[in-house]
Amino acid sequence: xxxxxxxxVYVLLAIAQMLICNxxxxxxxxxxxxxxxxxxCIPIRVGTVGAMGIAFVTxxxxxxxxxxxxxxxxxxxxxxxxxxxxxxxxxxGAELFSRKEDFAIxxxxxxxxxxxxxxxxALFLAVYIWADGAGTRPMxxxxxxxxxxxxxxxxxxxxxxxxxxxxxxx
Numbered sequence: 001x002x003x004x005x006x007x008x009v010y011v012l013l014a015i016a017q018m019l020i021c022n023x024x025x026x027x028x029x030x031x032x033x034x035x036x037x038x039x040x041c042i043p044i045r046v047g048t049v050g051a052m053g054i055a056f057v058t059x060x061x062x063x064x065x066x067x068x069x070x071x072x073x074x075x076x077x078x079x080x081x082x083x084x085x086x087x088x089x090x091x092x093g094a095e096l097f098s099r100k101e102d103f104a105i106x107x108x109x110x111x112x113x114x115x116x117x118x119x120x121x122a123l124f125l126a127v128y129i130w131a132d133g134a135g136t137r138p139m140x141x142x143x144x145x146x147x148x149x150x151x152x153x154x155x156x157x158x159x160x161x162x163x164x165x166x167x168x169x170x
Contacts (some may be wrong), residue, residue, distance in 0.1 A: 006043060009163060013038055014058055021066035029141075029148045031132075035073060036124040037117055037157035039080050040087070041164035043102050044103035048085055069132070076128035080120050091116045104165050105158065114154075114163055121153045 017034050024032060039055045046054070059074035088096060091112050092103055105113050125146055133142050 001039050003043070004044040006041075006164070010038060010042075010058075011161065013164070014062060017062055018066040021062065022052060026152075027148075029145045030152050031125070031128065031145065031149045033121075033124060033128070033149075034153070034157055034160055035059065035077050036080050036120040036153070037160055038164065039077060040084055040116060040120040041102070041161065042081075042084070042130070044097060045100055048082060051084055052078050054084060072128060073133050079127055080124050081142055083123055084120070087107075087116055087119050091119075101136045103163055105162055113165075114158060117157045117161060118150075118154055121150055124149060125149050125153065 007166060013034060020032055020034070026032070032064075035058065038058065039051060042051045055077040056074055059077040062073045065071045085097070088103065091106055095102060101165075103113060103116070127128075129142050129146050129149070
């Protein structure tokens with residue numbers, strides 16, 4: 001996918017996230033977010049600082065234009081951008097970075113991509129739920145919310161990986 005195409009899809013998915021935040025409330029236990037997979041799929045050639053900047057702006061725009069506490073998505077999304085290269089290096093190896101190529105399900109395998117998405121989603125939700133509860137919610141509620149949100153977000157994110165990180169060898 002070319003750079004311009006990626007960012008058009010990225011902006012459209014950010015708008016979709018705002019719609020999800022405003023209109024899609026399944027229960028108080030499920031907080032559906034596609035933001036972590038969006039940040040995870042930022043092209044490798046964008047460094048950590050660039051990815052953190054993109055994550056900051058994305059989180060801030062989502063916070064401003066959807067319901068919620070201002071800065072909550074920023075607080076949870078920037079650590080995902082910071083850990084992105086570490087997650088990708090841990091799962092896919094250093095070859096990905098030496099070749100400056102992005103990952104894809106067909107190229108890297110479904111299991112590895114699913115693990116990377118799972119880790120990014122888990123990191124995002126751990127920070128988000130911790131900050132959102134701010135010590136006011138019971139631990140059991142937060143654990144159930146984490147598990148339910150992780151399952152829902154993981155499944156939706158897996159559907160979006162092929163859109164954000166398509167195989168360029170097709």
